[in-house]
Amino acid sequence: MTSLRHRTPETLNWGPESAALRRPLRTVPSRHFTSLALTLAGIGLGAVVAITFTTFSWSGLHAAGGWWLYIGRLSGMIGAYGLLMMTVLIARVPVLEKSLGQDHLVRWHRVIAPYTYWLLFVHVITLIVGYAQMQNTGLISQTINFIFHYPDMLAAFIGFGLLTMAAATSIRQARRKMKYETWWSIHLYTYLGLALVFFHEIRTGVMFIGHPLTTAAWEVAWAGVGALVLIIRIGQPIWRNIRWQLKVTSVTEVAPKTFAIVVEGRHLQRMALSGGQFFQWRFMTKGLWTHSHPYSISAMPRPPYMRLTVKSLGDQSSLVATLRPGTRVFAEGPYGAFTHHKSETKQVVMIAAGIGITPLRSLLEDLPHGVAVNFIMRANAVDEIAHRDEIRDFVAARAGSYTEVIGLPNEVPFDGTVLTSIAPAISTSDVFMCGPDGFMNYVQGVLTSLNVPVSQIHYERFTF
Numbered sequence: 291m292t293s294l295r296h297r298t299p300e301t302l303n304w305g306p307e308s309a310a311l312r313r314p315l316r317t318v319p320s321r322h323f324t325s326l327a328l329t330l331a332g333i334g335l336g337a338v339v340a341i342t343f344t345t346f347s348w349s350g351l352h353a354a355g356g357w358w359l360y361i362g363r364l365s366g367m368i369g370a371y372g373l374l375m376m377t378v379l380i381a382r383v384p385v386l387e388k389s390l391g392q393d394h395l396v397r398w399h400r401v402i403a404p405y406t407y408w409l410l411f412v413h414v415i416t417l418i419v420g421y422a423q424m425q426n427t428g429l430i431s432q433t434i435n436f437i438f439h440y441p442d443m444l445a446a447f448i449g450f451g452l453l454t455m456a457a458a459t460s461i462r463q464a465r466r467k468m469k470y471e472t473w474w475s476i477h478l479y480t481y482l483g484l485a486l487v488f489f490h491e492i493r494t495g496v497m498f499i500g501h502p503l504t505t506a507a508w509e510v511a512w513a514g515v516g517a518l519v520l521i522i523r524i525g526q527p528i529w530r531n532i533r534w535q536l537k538v539t540s541v542t543e544v545a546p547k548t549f550a551i552v553v554e555g556r557h558l559q560r561m562a563l564s565g566g567q568f569f570q571w572r573f574m575t576k577g578l579w580t581h582s583h584p585y586s587i588s589a590m591p592r593p594p595y596m597r598l599t600v601k602s603l604g605d606q607s608s609l610v611a612t613l614r615p616g617t618r619v620f621a622e623g624p625y626g627a628f629t630h631h632k633s634e635t636k637q638v639v640m641i642a643a644g645i646g647i648t649p650l651r652s653l654l655e656d657l658p659h660g661v662a663v664n665f666i667m668r669a670n671a672v673d674e675i676a677h678r679d680e681i682r683d684f685v686a687a688r689a690g691s692y693t694e695v696i697g698l699p700n701e702v703p704f705d706g707t708v709l710t711s712i713a714p715a716i717s718t719s720d721v722f723m724c725g726p727d728g729f730m731n732y733v734q735g736v737l738t739s740l741n742v743p744v745s746q747i748h749y750e751r752f753t754f
């Protein structure tokens with residue numbers, strides 16, 4: 291018998307007969323983790339507010355500029371804590387990624403971001419006003435005084451400028467006009483911004499001066515988050531890629547403008563990975579190496595091979611078709627919580643549209659034994675469906691049901707009646723879906739009208 295190790299990707303079978311090794315997630319997500327994470331974040335916020343209260347005194351409040359100074363300190367401390375939380379949310383901390391999913395973490399990061407920014411803005415303005423009143427001087431001369439005569443304040447102003455740049459380019463209207471890569475590069479400067487604002491906090495903040503314990507705790511918190519970013523975002527991916535030594539083996543068109551890319555690497559049998567997860571892929575070739583893009587695995591690995599499937603939609607994803615065998619690949623991950631661990635029942639309805647097929651294809655393969663599958667494929671035309679035969683084979687191997695709903699959206703409905711006729715038990719099933727954003731929003735509405743509990747609806751969005 292030929293071992294998988296000696297097969298070439300052309301003869302390699304990605305179907306059910308070449309069973310992939312089942313690899314458990316290194317950290318199985320706990321349902322209680324969200325509450326725990328929120329409780330810890332709440333305790334941290336409480337501690338930050340409590341520290342600021344230590345500077346409170348009625349006489350101080352009624353002195354010149356007292357109220358302004360107090361509001362400035364409070365907004366500064368909560369804003370700084372917000373910066374830490376935002377950084378943790380996008381640090382790709384494995385336990386957070388696997389429990390909550392990157393899309394949720396990014397969404398929370400976005401929710402916190404404007405509050406954090408405006409708190410910092412209020413901090414800057416109120417402290418300038420407060421100190422100006424206290425020292426009986428004008429606002430401009432107080433600002434100049436801050437910049438040139440207070441320790442680390444020039445760096446703090448530059449840092450705030452960088453944070454303002456990131457905030458301004460993240461406003462929806464501005465971001466829409468910008469290439470993702472440009473936005474991402476500007477966002478990288480926020481790390482520099484964070485480093486620049488830190489030192490003025492401990493060197494000028496009244497809650498830190500003369501309070502070595504508070505200062506030490508604040509330094510540990512910031513250094514801890516910094517170390518987390520350095521280890522998880524830089525150290526760990528470099529170490530893993532040195533081990534994996536990934537390179538492109540083949541690129542095959544599997545549907546119009548849709549390419550299956552097989553990569554080959556070492557130690558893949560030891561990779562903790564679940565169906566439905568994704569990596570940030572960086573192809574080390576001209577035009578592609580400067581940015582990584584998220585793509586889901588479209589099959590469980592067959593060591594030494596693994597596979598992703600990419601639809602050419604924009605400039606970077608279109609270049610993928612031109613990849614040559616042997617091209618080095620740098621992959622960060624695996625990430626994502628769109629895995630069977632989210633299931634609450636023993637019945638799964640999978641709804642795929644367009645390139646949303648990819649995570650569902652690997653998730654289907656990774657479902658535990660005994661789970662009943664009802665796979666629904668929504669497409670404009672049959673030949674647009676990537677990996678169609680494989681999916682049918684995997685569903686058949688589980689004695690499940692596979693249904694295609696084919697046709698243009700305005701001609702072929704995909705409403706509650708259609709869904710319940712295909713999957714009568716949908717309201718008591720887990721529903722996993724992936725497809726274009728508009729499609730998912732629509733289906734989510736239909737599922738809600740069919741009384742599918744929110745906890746049983748799981749989706750992967752291809753936009754952050």
Ligand SMILES: Cc1cc2nc3c(=O)[nH]c(=O)nc-3n(C[C@H](O)[C@H](O)[C@H](O)COP(=O)(O)OP(=O)(O)OC[C@H]3O[C@@H](n4cnc5c(N)ncnc54)[C@H](O)[C@@H]3O)c2cc1C
Binds near residue numbers: 584585645648753
């Ligand atoms: C979790 C996840 C899994 C995905 N899995 C797949 C998959 O299996 N197959 C597939 O074909 N596509 C997948 N995508 C979508 C894919 O990442 C984008 O289509 C691709 O990055 C577009 O890049 P582009 O430069 O060609 O297009 P552009 O025209 O530059 O961008 C098109 C859209 O993709 C977004 N985008 C661009 N670059 C990135 C990036 N580096 N990170 C995040 N979003 C970006 C942009 O905001 C824009 O909305 C996935 C996306 C996510 C978030």
